[in-house]
Amino acid sequence: MSDHTQRFLFEDTDVRGEMVRLDASYAQVLAKHPYPEPVAQLLGEMMAAAGLLIGTLKFDGLLVLQARSGGAVPLLMVECSSGREIRGIARYEADQILPGAGLAELMPEGVLAITVDPAKGKRYQGIVALDGHSLAACFSRYFASSEQLPTRFWLNADGRQACGMLLQQLPADRIRDATARESSWQHLTTLADTLTAEELLSLDAPTLLHRLYHQEPVRLFDPLEVRFHCSCSRERSATALVSLGQADAEALVEEQGGEVTIDCQFCNQRYAFDAADIAQLFAGGGSEAPSATRH
CATH class of the missing domain: 3.90.1280.10 (HSP33 redox switch-like)
Structure with missing residues (x-):
């Protein structure tokens, strides 16, 4: 399957991971609107983040990611269901989009809202400022500031593919010493920081994980399909x-x-x-x- 998420687990540590690759669903979203390249890249990264996050949540319902700003891109919005059906949209001011512009230029003083809307139970929403250098940095900071499990994101999109990787520290089980836990976490995230955009977009999960963590025992689970679906009717x-x-x-x-x-x-x-x-x-x-x- 071209569009999927895939979970992995470090056997000797309390860290899990998730990878996502979106080809067809990303192409279907872009086919609905003529987005300039910088906007298409941001929207692809948001879609990849949704694919990663849906794998960390155990619920039946809808995940909604929404970024708003007063800049050239006033809205990015992605919805992903627990069944991994995804759709997304962006709003932009065409005359304000400069080639090569990044998050800070396109969405100054923006905010990111993460909403979990379960089919049963209470709706939850968390908000963080879009003051990082990238969407990946903003998502990582959201988890760092919300007292949830430490989580790091790596996201890339190029108008053809949208890919991402997530690492998340789990509750203490295999390693209970706090210093050793922090050392293990720093080791794994430091290696992930060496990942290039080209590697993330071009390598499959087994190859990428071997390149990063060939000295670590990693268990890779079967992929789960993601597909574009619009819930309108x-x-x-x-x-x-x-x-x-x-x-x-x-x-x-x-x-x-x-x-x-x-x-x-x-x-x-x-x-x-x-x-x-x-x-x-x-x-x-x-x-x-x-x-x-x-x-």
């Missing part, structure tokens, strides 16, 4: 219209010349509703597929 769009109330929904259709359309910002799918559709919705008839003249 005609039914969801109809629900949004119903939430307006019948009078407002009918007025909206009239204002729009007899047909109101709801566009999905992620995949550009358009859902159209005319007066007959609105009447059907509020009569309890549901949101059956549109006629051949509507999409």
